[in-house]
Amino acid sequence: xxxxxxxxxxxxxxxxxxxxxxxxxxxxxxxxxxxxxxxxxxxxxxxxxxxxxxxxxxxxxxxxxxxxxxxxxxxxxxxxxxxxxxxxxxxxxxxxxxxxxxxxxxxxxxxxxxxxxxxxxxxxxxxxxxxxxxxxxxxxxxxxxxxxxxxxxxxxxxxxxxxxxxxxxxxxxxxxxxxxxxxxxxxxxxxxxxxxxxxxxxxxxxxxxxxxxxxxxxxxxxxxxxxxxxxxxxxxxxxxxxxxxxxxxxxxxxxxxxxxxxxxxxxxxxxxxxxxxxxxxxxxxxxxxxxxxxxxxxxxxxxxxxxxxxxxxxxxxxxxxxxxxxxxxxxxxxxxxxxxxxxxxxxxxxxxxxxxxxxxxxxxxxxxxxxxxxxxxxxxxxxxxxxxxxxx
Numbered sequence: 001x002x003x004x005x006x007x008x009x010x011x012x013x014x015x016x017x018x019x020x021x022x023x024x025x026x027x028x029x030x031x032x033x034x035x036x037x038x039x040x041x042x043x044x045x046x047x048x049x050x051x052x053x054x055x056x057x058x059x060x061x062x063x064x065x066x067x068x069x070x071x072x073x074x075x076x077x078x079x080x081x082x083x084x085x086x087x088x089x090x091x092x093x094x095x096x097x098x099x100x101x102x103x104x105x106x107x108x109x110x111x112x113x114x115x116x117x118x119x120x121x122x123x124x125x126x127x128x129x130x131x132x133x134x135x136x137x138x139x140x141x142x143x144x145x146x147x148x149x150x151x152x153x154x155x156x157x158x159x160x161x162x163x164x165x166x167x168x169x170x171x172x173x174x175x176x177x178x179x180x181x182x183x184x185x186x187x188x189x190x191x192x193x194x195x196x197x198x199x200x201x202x203x204x205x206x207x208x209x210x211x212x213x214x215x216x217x218x219x220x221x222x223x224x225x226x227x228x229x230x231x232x233x234x235x236x237x238x239x240x241x242x243x244x245x246x247x248x249x250x251x252x253x254x255x256x257x258x259x260x261x262x263x264x265x266x267x268x269x270x271x272x273x274x275x276x277x278x279x280x281x282x283x284x285x286x287x288x289x290x291x292x293x294x295x296x297x298x299x300x301x302x303x304x305x306x307x308x309x310x311x312x313x314x315x316x317x318x319x320x321x322x323x324x325x326x327x328x329x330x331x332x333x334x335x336x337x338x339x340x341x342x343x344x345x346x347x348x349x350x351x352x353x354x355x356x357x358x359x360x361x362x363x364x365x366x367x368x369x370x371x372x373x374x375x376x377x378x379x380x381x382x383x384x385x386x387x388x389x390x391x392x
Contacts, residue, residue: 011292013300014048015376023047028248034354039383042344042354044181046245046328046374051293054244057285061278070099070277076253078287079238085291086214089227096256098267101274103211103252104130106237107175108138109271110254113263114205114235115140115173120165122174122204124153126331126361126368128181135175144363151183151331153191155198162202174199176208178225179216182331182361182370184324186216189223196230205260208236211252212327214243214294218302220325226257233259240283242327243297244290249279297374301328304373304380311381315388328374334358335367337391344369351390353383 024031030045061067076097083089100106111121117139123131125144135142145161148154158174165172176195179186187195199206208225216222226234239252252275256264286294305323308330312319318336332355334343344357347369358368373380 011296013303014051014293014297015046015300015304015374017049018047018376020376020379034348038348038352038354039379039386040354041372041375041379041383042356042370044242044329044372044374045247046297046372047376047379048245048297048374050246051244051286051290053285053289053293054246054282057281058249058278061281066277066281068277069273070251070275070280073097075099075251075280075284075287078284079240079253082214082287082291083224087222087224087227089224091227092224092255093258096258096261096264098254098264099272099275099280100237100252100254100267101271102247102250103209103237103239103241104134105274106252106254107207107209108134109267110207110235110237110263111135111138111140111173111175113266114207115171119170120172122158122161122165122172123362124158124177124180125363126182126358126365127177128209129356129360129362131175131177132362140173146364147180147183147185151180151185153187153195155194158195159198159202162198162204165204166202171205172203173205173207176206176225178208178210179212179222179324179326181212181327182329182356182358182368184327184329184331186220186222186326189228192223192225192228193230195225196228196234200230200233206231206234208234210236210238212242213238214240215298215301215328216326217305217323218298222326226255232257235260235263240286240290243294244283244286246279246282246286249276249282251275251279251283301374304328304375304377305330307377307380308371308373308384311384315384316391328372330371330373331358332369332371333367334369339367341366343367346390347387349390350392351386351388353386353390355387 320333358365
């Protein structure tokens with residue numbers, strides 16, 4: 001499946017638009033969790049201004065007083081067109097979608113539809129920490145299937161996890177992170193087809209968290225799970241949140257394969273009351289009219305991945321880093337620094353740089369840290385210098 005090329009963007013790199021002083025005026029989690037002398041490169045918020053079409057959609061709604069409850073299918077229609085254009089996928093059926101508050105809450109709702117309390121959910125560790133938190137709160141048991149060499153899905157390991165998950169005849173699900181957080185792995189069509197075949201063999205339901213789908217490196221094409229052969233019973237969650245920095249404007253979409261339509265139809269009606277109407281308008285505008293802005297962002301992220309590699313080679317050469325194919329995250333293997341299981345603690349205390357501790361990501365996270373490189377080259381440079389200073 002080939003993506004359709006776009007014309008080169010003429011927009012400025014959004015990562016170069018804001019000064020550190022301007023960013024420190026923000027009141028979101030990224031900028032209020034730590035003191036002002038700490039550079040925050042941890043939580044998945046980007047240091048960018050909003051795309052102009054998004055700003056226009058929100059301000060127009062506020063001017064109209066259009067701040068009621070969400071309705072209609074415009075969001076799903078915009079995502080379907082985006083999927084055709086970007087991923088060459090025309091299989092996103094608007095009638096098999098539902099608006100949900102955000103991706104993680106949507107994940108929980110999909111797992112409620114496909115599993116029961118005490119059932120197993122398989123995850124590929126190291127993986128996004130809220131997977132553990134939300135699944136635990138939903139009374140699901142987690143079985144880890146660690147990623148294999150190159151941070152890719154290990155089919156044999158996954159099969160063993162599936163076999164154990166369904167032992168005794170219980171229902172089970174597989175929570176697929178695609179692209180993978182924190183490693184940035186972009187799964188191939190063949191890998192996803194192998195997942196679908198295994199899931200069918202063992203009766204495991206696949207729920208795919210595809211929130212980072214719009215964010216891939218140049219030359220890389222994201223493959224939607226529901227687009228591969230055998231994925232007809234799968235469920236997916238997508239959003240414009242990560243691609244356009246809209247986490248504070250809550251809205252996401254649940255998507256069902258043809259054989260999962262009846263499951264999605266059982267989604268409680270009240271779940272659709274959770275998203276913000278203004279959020280839906282913002283996400284729709286991003287997908288429909290924010291392509292040039294996204295292209296400029298992706299080019300800037302490519303530059304930052306290269307810059308980070310150069311900075312680490314110069315200042316922290318024992319840190320192992322492979323530029324990610326997707327997301328705007330960098331998974332740093334810091335075990336060679338001698339900082340123990342949680343190098344992020346040392347970077348914070350002695351370098352005044354906040355990264356996400358690898359230990360939060362489950363098995364395989366010890367000795368690692370996750371860095372958010374969706375910032376300016378200047379902030380990224382200052383951060384690596386601070387990390388190096390933490391070594392004394």
